Amino acid sequence: MGRGRRFRVGYGDDPFLSLKTRPIKTQKPRKPLKTLESIITGSIFVRLLEWPPPSLQFSGSLDSAVAMVNVPKTKKTYCKSKECRKHTLHKVTQYKKGKDSLAAQGKRRYDRKQSGYGGQTKPVFHKKAKTTKKIVLRLQCQGCKHVSQHPIKVQAL
16 A cells, blocks of 8 residues: 555544544664764874874964974073073963054044944955964073064965
Protein backbone atom coordinates (compact mmCIF):
# COMPACT_ATOMS: atom_id res chain seq x y z
CA MET A 1 0.00 0.00 0.00
CA GLY A 2 2.91 2.35 0.56
CA ARG A 3 6.15 2.73 2.42
CA GLY A 4 6.61 2.26 6.17
CA ARG A 5 4.47 0.52 8.76
CA ARG A 6 0.87 1.64 9.16
CA PHE A 7 -1.58 1.75 11.99
CA ARG A 8 -5.25 2.73 12.30
CA VAL A 9 -6.55 5.80 14.03
CA GLY A 10 -10.28 5.95 14.89
CA TYR A 11 -12.22 9.19 15.22
CA GLY A 12 -15.37 9.56 17.34
CA ASP A 13 -17.11 7.01 19.56
CA ASP A 14 -17.48 4.26 16.98
CA PRO A 15 -14.05 2.67 16.31
CA PHE A 16 -15.16 1.54 12.82
CA LEU A 17 -16.46 4.98 11.79
CA SER A 18 -14.19 6.94 9.44
CA LEU A 19 -11.06 4.82 9.81
CA LYS A 20 -7.88 6.36 8.46
CA THR A 21 -4.40 5.04 7.99
CA ARG A 22 -1.27 7.07 8.24
CA PRO A 23 2.41 6.09 8.14
CA ILE A 24 4.55 5.90 11.27
CA LYS A 25 7.45 8.33 11.12
CA THR A 26 10.69 6.44 11.35
CA GLN A 27 13.67 8.39 12.63
CA LYS A 28 17.04 8.11 11.00
CA PRO A 29 19.86 7.18 13.36
CA ARG A 30 21.67 10.37 14.37
CA LYS A 31 25.38 10.83 13.85
CA PRO A 32 27.34 10.79 17.11
CA LEU A 33 28.43 14.25 18.29
CA LYS A 34 32.02 15.15 17.54
CA THR A 35 34.23 14.99 20.58
CA LEU A 36 36.79 17.67 21.34
CA GLU A 37 39.53 15.15 20.60
CA SER A 38 38.22 14.47 17.09
CA ILE A 39 37.95 18.21 16.40
CA ILE A 40 41.50 18.91 17.60
CA THR A 41 42.97 16.05 15.57
CA GLY A 42 41.28 17.37 12.39
CA SER A 43 43.88 18.47 9.85
CA ILE A 44 42.77 22.12 9.48
CA PHE A 45 42.56 22.68 13.22
CA VAL A 46 46.02 21.19 13.78
CA ARG A 47 47.45 23.49 11.10
CA LEU A 48 45.84 26.50 12.81
CA LEU A 49 47.39 25.48 16.13
CA GLU A 50 50.81 25.38 14.49
CA TRP A 51 50.36 28.88 12.96
CA PRO A 52 52.33 31.15 13.11
CA PRO A 53 55.59 29.30 12.63
CA PRO A 54 58.17 29.77 15.41
CA SER A 55 60.27 32.07 13.19
CA LEU A 56 57.50 34.70 13.23
CA GLN A 57 56.67 34.57 16.94
CA PHE A 58 57.15 37.55 19.26
CA SER A 59 58.01 36.58 22.79
CA GLY A 60 56.58 39.76 24.40
CA SER A 61 52.98 41.02 24.42
CA LEU A 62 51.35 41.11 20.98
CA ASP A 63 48.93 43.05 18.85
CA SER A 64 47.01 40.59 16.64
CA ALA A 65 46.99 42.90 13.59
CA VAL A 66 50.79 43.07 13.35
CA ALA A 67 53.17 40.31 12.25
CA MET A 68 54.99 38.57 15.06
CA VAL A 69 58.76 38.74 15.39
CA ASN A 70 61.10 36.59 17.42
CA VAL A 71 62.55 39.07 19.93
CA PRO A 72 64.03 38.41 23.39
CA LYS A 73 62.05 39.64 26.43
CA THR A 74 65.06 41.50 27.82
CA LYS A 75 67.86 43.33 26.04
CA LYS A 76 71.00 45.06 27.29
CA THR A 77 71.16 48.45 25.56
CA TYR A 78 72.04 52.12 26.19
CA CYS A 79 69.69 54.13 28.45
CA LYS A 80 69.46 57.85 27.52
CA SER A 81 67.91 59.09 30.79
CA LYS A 82 69.82 61.52 33.03
CA GLU A 83 69.98 58.97 35.87
CA CYS A 84 71.63 56.16 33.86
CA ARG A 85 73.43 57.23 30.66
CA LYS A 86 74.98 53.76 30.38
CA HIS A 87 74.17 50.28 29.07
CA THR A 88 71.55 48.62 31.28
CA LEU A 89 69.06 45.77 31.03
CA HIS A 90 65.77 46.77 29.35
CA LYS A 91 62.41 44.97 29.33
CA VAL A 92 61.11 44.59 25.74
CA THR A 93 57.38 44.81 24.93
CA GLN A 94 55.47 45.72 21.79
CA TYR A 95 54.10 49.27 21.54
CA LYS A 96 50.33 49.58 21.34
CA LYS A 97 48.34 52.69 20.47
CA GLY A 98 46.45 54.18 23.42
CA LYS A 99 42.69 54.69 23.51
CA ASP A 100 41.52 57.88 21.74
CA SER A 101 40.53 60.64 24.17
CA LEU A 102 36.97 61.98 23.86
CA ALA A 103 38.11 65.27 25.42
CA ALA A 104 40.69 66.09 22.69
CA GLN A 105 39.95 69.35 20.82
CA GLY A 106 39.90 67.69 17.39
CA LYS A 107 37.45 65.00 18.55
CA ARG A 108 35.15 67.61 20.15
CA ARG A 109 35.22 69.73 16.98
CA TYR A 110 34.52 66.66 14.77
CA ASP A 111 31.63 65.47 16.98
CA ARG A 112 30.07 68.97 16.96
CA LYS A 113 30.33 69.16 13.17
CA GLN A 114 28.87 65.64 12.72
CA SER A 115 25.87 66.26 14.98
CA GLY A 116 22.48 66.97 13.44
CA TYR A 117 21.38 66.37 9.86
CA GLY A 118 23.66 66.37 6.84
CA GLY A 119 25.54 63.08 6.83
CA GLN A 120 29.33 62.75 6.75
CA THR A 121 30.94 66.21 6.94
CA LYS A 122 34.63 65.39 6.54
CA PRO A 123 36.38 63.25 3.93
CA VAL A 124 36.90 59.57 4.79
CA PHE A 125 40.25 58.19 3.60
CA HIS A 126 40.02 54.95 1.56
CA LYS A 127 43.19 54.76 -0.59
CA LYS A 128 45.38 52.83 1.83
CA ALA A 129 48.72 52.01 0.22
CA LYS A 130 50.77 50.26 2.88
CA THR A 131 50.29 46.55 3.59
CA THR A 132 52.31 46.34 6.81
CA LYS A 133 53.21 48.59 9.71
CA LYS A 134 56.62 48.90 11.31
CA ILE A 135 56.75 47.09 14.62
CA VAL A 136 57.78 49.39 17.45
CA LEU A 137 59.54 47.81 20.42
CA ARG A 138 59.03 49.56 23.77
CA LEU A 139 62.21 49.35 25.83
CA GLN A 140 61.86 50.05 29.58
CA CYS A 141 65.03 50.45 31.62
CA GLN A 142 64.97 48.17 34.66
CA GLY A 143 67.12 50.63 36.62
CA CYS A 144 65.34 53.99 36.20
CA LYS A 145 62.09 52.87 34.44
CA HIS A 146 62.79 55.23 31.51
CA VAL A 147 60.94 54.17 28.33
CA SER A 148 62.37 54.43 24.81
CA GLN A 149 61.01 53.16 21.52
CA HIS A 150 62.86 51.23 18.82
CA PRO A 151 61.11 50.64 15.44
CA ILE A 152 62.09 47.54 13.48
CA LYS A 153 61.38 46.80 9.82
CA VAL A 154 59.31 43.69 9.08
CA GLN A 155 58.94 42.15 5.62
CA ALA A 156 55.43 41.96 4.14
CA LEU A 157 53.79 38.57 4.65
